[in-house]
Amino acid sequence: MTSNQQDNFDTSSIFDTGNDPFSTTEYSNEQSGNESPTLDFGHLDRINPLTIAPALGVYAPGYGNSPEYLFAEDYTDYRKKSWGEQLMYWTGVSYLSGAVTGGSYGCIEGLRTSSGKSWKLRVNAILNASGRRGAALANACGILALMFSGFESIYDHYLGDDTVYNYALAGISAGLVYKSTAGLKPASIYSASLGLAGVLGIYAARQGMYGRRLQTLV
Structure with a gap:
């Protein structure tokens, strides 16, 4: 390739970024000689930091806010709660869920x-039923x-x-003990019911069958 061919070589097909909002480099097509391409820093505000996360400490949507692991057993060890933490966590969550659900049903019952x-009288009936x-x-x-958390541990x-099997046996054992006198x-x-809830609910969620976000929660 001669010197004139080098000067007339069009680099637009190589460096053309179209409407790419993440491009910060613009090359001039009218360069001559050995003049270096110019960098345009006027569009840095168009860079989306999520595209280079987590280098900047920003986590992109869909990846969660938890660390990434190469092996499944490492993530399981990180996610797994101790028996005391699991006992308090599930007891508290279940108690609050029951209170909200039962209170809502009582409110509807009181209104009816x-x-x-x-x-x-309606307010009094609603408060009593709730x-x-x-x-x-x-x-x-x-x-x-x-009971379920204790047996599962x-x-x-x-x-x-x-x-x-741990979750199925934990649910069965909790149900037997809870209704043993009935x-x-x-x-x-x-x-x-508790055996199915343990398998299809907690175990399936911990295995990631319902999404990563729920998996990190339970």
Whole structure:
């Protein structure tokens, strides 16, 4: 290639970035000789920091705010709570969930049973029903979560690996103990229900079947 061919060589097809908002470099097509290309720093505000995360400490959407690991067992060790942390976490979450759910149901029940009465009587009926339903369901959920977490920690300690059998056995055991005085049929129903909840709920979530965000939560 001659000197004239080098001077007339069009570099636009190589360095043309079109409408790329992340490009900060613009090359002149009218360069001559050995003149170096010029850098345009006037569009640095168009750089999206999420494209170079986490180098700047920014986490892109969809990647979560948790560290990344090469091996699954490293992430499991990081995510796994101790038996005390798990006991308090699940008991508290279940108690609050039961209180909110039961209180909401009690509010609807109070509105329905006090229809046609004065506003003062309706408020009183709503408060009574919400307190009764909310307290009952919160206590039940808290006790079941306490039993489930305890049994799951015991099975995990003695059976070893974090397998699906641990969650199934924990749910069955919690249901049997909770309804042991109510007869065989209620105990069987609670055992089957808690076993399915442990397998399809907690175990599946911890395995990432419902997304990474829920996996880091449980």
